[in-house]
Amino acid sequence: MSKGLTSRNEDYSQWYNELVGKADLAEHSAVRGCMVIKPYGYSIWEKMQAALDKRFKETGHSNAYFPLFIPKSFFSKEASHVEGFATECAVVTHYRLKNDGTGNIIVDEEAKLEEELIVRPTSETIIWNTYRGWIQSYRDLPILVNQWANVVRWEMRTRLFLRTAEFLWQEGHTAHATSQEAIEETERMLEVYADFAENIMAVPVIRGRKTENERFAGALDTYCIEALMQDGKALQAGTSHFLGQNFAKAFDVKFTSKEGKLDYVWATSWGVSTRLIGALIMAHSDDAGLVLPPRLAPLQVVIVPIHRSEEELNQITAVADELIAQLKKKNISVKFDDRDTQRPGFKFAEYEMKGVPVRLAMGGRDLENGTIEIARRDTREKQTITRENLADHIENLLEEIQTNIYQKALKFRDENTCEVNSYEEFKQVLDEKGGFISAHWDGTTETEKRIKEETKATIRCIPLNNKQEAGVCIYSGKPSTQRVLFARAY
RNA sequence: CGGGAUGUAGCGUAGCCCGGUAUCGCGCCACAUUUGGGAUGUGGAGGCCGCAGGUUCGAAUCCUGCCAUCCCGACCA
Numbered sequence: 081m082s083k084g085l086t087s088r089n090e091d092y093s094q095w096y097n098e099l100v101g102k103a104d105l106a107e108h109s110a111v112r113g114c115m116v117i118k119p120y121g122y123s124i125w126e127k128m129q130a131a132l133d134k135r136f137k138e139t140g141h142s143n144a145y146f147p148l149f150i151p152k153s154f155f156s157k158e159a160s161h162v163e164g165f166a167t168e169c170a171v172v173t174h175y176r177l178k179n180d181g182t183g184n185i186i187v188d189e190e191a192k193l194e195e196e197l198i199v200r201p202t203s204e205t206i207i208w209n210t211y212r213g214w215i216q217s218y219r220d221l222p223i224l225v226n227q228w229a230n231v232v233r234w235e236m237r238t239r240l241f242l243r244t245a246e247f248l249w250q251e252g253h254t255a256h257a258t259s260q261e262a263i264e265e266t267e268r269m270l271e272v273y274a275d276f277a278e279n280i281m282a283v284p285v286i287r288g289r290k291t292e293n294e295r296f297a298g299a300l301d302t303y304c305i306e307a308l309m310q311d312g313k314a315l316q317a318g319t320s321h322f323l324g325q326n327f328a329k330a331f332d333v334k335f336t337s338k339e340g341k342l343d344y345v346w347a348t349s350w351g352v353s354t355r356l357i358g359a360l361i362m363a364h365s366d367d368a369g370l371v372l373p374p375r376l377a378p379l380q381v382v383i384v385p386i387h388r389s390e391e392e393l394n395q396i397t398a399v400a401d402e403l404i405a406q407l408k409k410k411n412i413s414v415k416f417d418d419r420d421t422q423r424p425g426f427k428f429a430e431y432e433m434k435g436v437p438v439r440l441a442m443g444g445r446d447l448e449n450g451t452i453e454i455a456r457r458d459t460r461e462k463q464t465i466t467r468e469n470l471a472d473h474i475e476n477l478l479e480e481i482q483t484n485i486y487q488k489a490l491k492f493r494d495e496n497t498c499e500v501n502s503y504e505e506f507k508q509v510l511d512e513k514g515g516f517i518s519a520h521w522d523g524t525t526e527t528e529k530r531i532k533e534e535t536k537a538t539i540r541c542i543p544l545n546n547k548q549e550a551g552v553c554i555y556s557g558k559p560s561t562q563r564v565l566f567a568r569a570y
Numbered sequence: 571c572g573g574g575a576u577g578u579a580g581c582g583u584a585g586c587c588c589g590g591u592a593u594c595g596c597g598c599c600a601c602a603u604u605u606g607g608g609a610u611g612u613g614g615a616g617g618c619c620g621c622a623g624g625u626u627c628g629a630a631u632c633c634u635g636c637c638a639u640c641c642c643g644a645c646c647a
Contacts, residue, residue, distance in 0.1 A: 167645070202647090236571070236645055243646060296647095304647095316647060353647050386606050425607040432607095443606055453606080570646090 164297020241358030249353035288541025312514020314567035370435030386443030522553035
């Protein structure tokens with residue numbers, strides 16, 4: 081476990097702040113808990129966006145954009161929804177400032193809004209208010225829309241990347257003619273997320289459903305993917321909600337079916353956020369810095385020249401240029417770092433911190449021998465090889481690294497997932513080891529809450545395709561039909 | 571919003587108890603020597619000591635208030 085990546089903000093090390101981002105934007109409470117995403121970190125987000133967006137399009141979705149401000153009255157139309165978000169809303173009450181005559185800029189009380197605006201914490205309400213005008217007939221369905229946006233949730237406590245007051249995300253909002261179709265959509269998008277997490281981020285996830293207690297405000301069912309971080313805590317990495325007809329009823333969105341019957345529309349919503357950057361970091365990094373899976377690394381290959389003279393550098397550059405051209409043909413991003421302001425050793429350490437998957441180093445020795453030094457970030461191994469078929473070799477190595485990072489995380493999760501059969505054992509594992517704990521639960525919210533109060537562990541999910549198995553609840557001793565997954569979580 | 575801690579250069583810090591305008595390291599700038607794992611030497615720049623009051627001849631230091639940050643809790647993608 082990296083010293084830079086524990087659960088405590090104070091342990092996020094210097095390199096982490098330098099490279100990825102920092103919540104240091106102002107000495108003012110109004111922006112407390114917001115974050116700055118620096119260029120390198122943002123380019124990781126852009127890669128995530130591109131990969132996700134591609135999958136959204138492949139599954140028939142289109143992007144759209146809805147307003148940042150939501151009238152308070154919209155917001156309060158769905159009872160459980162407003163209840164769930166009421167305590168974390170930023171509210172706009174005025175629209176103008178003025179000079180008070182002494183040079184101070186103050187809020188102009190005359191510019192008070194008749195109705196307050198909520199800065200969106202999520203967009204269900206304003207989108208469903210809009211959908212009312214888009215939907216009349218079954219021919220208008222389904223509506224498969226996604227929005228890339230920022231949202232604000234005024235949490236009492238923030239945590240860099242995992243829970244910031246403002247965050248970037250995507251939120252999909254779909255409308256369907258039947259319950260079944262909406263449930264299928266909910267499950268489809270969960271699988272899109274799971275596939276993205278595992279194949280692009282190299283983070284293994286558990287697909288599951290939330291308990292009633294942990295469900296999204298306004299949803300009938302919440303599906304989620306849960307990942308395990310290196311410190312043994314779980315992280316909810318994405319959610320997909322089956323909203324039933326709740327929002328359609330709240331916003332009066334009806335359609336005429338093929339049979340000529342008027343009915344409310346069925347809905348889903350699903351989202352992932354910049355929290356994924358935190359997940360990526362905490363799942364893979366080590367003491368030398370970030371470890372990025374090649375498919376998300378802003379820079380996949382770096383070449384560091386080691387030279388004593390200008391002439392030597394020119395010779396190295398010539399070899400490098402040829403290699404760069406070959407790599408670019410393969411769509412592999414590469415940088416030739418010939419800065420003369422830093423020494424090779426410094427560069428090696430720097431690119432390790434940044435998590436660049438493959439590093440090449442070439443000096444006079446290699447020029448003579450026709451070789452090059454190749455180092456991989458995931459295992460930190462390096463070897464000197466000939467330059468024959470180098471581009472192909474690198475292409476294969478990047479794939480191998482992608483796989484290896486995933487396998488390593490998967491092995492870690494397997495080693496930190498265990499079944500327990502008593503509450504004593506449960507508490508012991510939780511305190512000594514952490515990780516996912518599979519245990520029988522009687523299915524009541526009361527038991528769930530008691531366990532949370534006593535141990536801080538929550539039910540992360542009821543895994544999909546869960547094995548049905550008779551047992552007794554570790555807490556109440558009542559009969560249970562299946563195990564659920566517990567963990568302490570972020 | 572409760573409980574605890576902390577604010578000194580870009581970053582990390584010493585000094586505070588026992589008042590005399592600030593220590594060290596990293597980083598930064600210049601020059602030289604270096605360059606296959608975070609170079610070395612010499613010289614240099616950089617600070618309203620979180621903010622506002624108070625006590626005092628004199629405050630980083632003592633007192634009061636405020637602000638901010640971090641940790642724990644409630645809340646949560």
